[in-house]
Amino acid sequence: SAVISQKPSRDICQRGTSLTIQCQVDSQVTMMFWYRQQPGQSLTLIATANQGSEATYESGFVIDKFPISRPNLTFSTLTVSNMSPEDSSIYLCSVEQGFPYEQYFGPGTRLTVT
């Protein structure tokens, strides 16, 4: 199984600032995903990031607010821009490996916006 690390693990940020979250995988993967999870809630997919192409965003998420980079097959970043308290959440990256198509998750980044 893939081993995924995320940085930072948590942060407290001021309203109006931006935070970039890094996701590093120990093996090459094609598909990487960014999720948001509010406390006590299920997961919401923000975007899918495939290397060599633009990220695909889900309804309700836009590139200006959540720009994503995917420079190679082991690394991705998600930036949360112009933050507001509503962006306080846990942000998770995940990767899908080949058959049987398991998705593995990073440890998450707990973001608090004040």
Add this chain to the structure above:
Amino acid sequence: ELKVEQNPLFLSMQEGKNYTIYCNYSTTSDRLYWYRQDPGKSLESLFVLLSNGAVKQEGRLMASLDTKARLSTLHITAAVHDLSATYFCAVSSMDSNYQLIWGAGTKLIIKP
């Protein structure tokens, strides 16, 4: 639109008892996933079920898939306190472009 419903959403049970969590989904599915999440932690993959009649077991947990009924179950046998966690099912299919569509999660509390 692919939708996933889990029930119950909350379950409190005694150690030693058996119970089942249900995951219903609305359209044909290619893959059915079960995950565990401990408080403040990330998600741990438990099972991936790919075909009708698939059954997988790990310790006290057993997952099964009935694609005709669009139903998966996660059965807990002789529950122990360490199994307390939130369990999520997720489904992917061609209808969802193979993105995972998540259930709301079942918070399981097992009392000693």
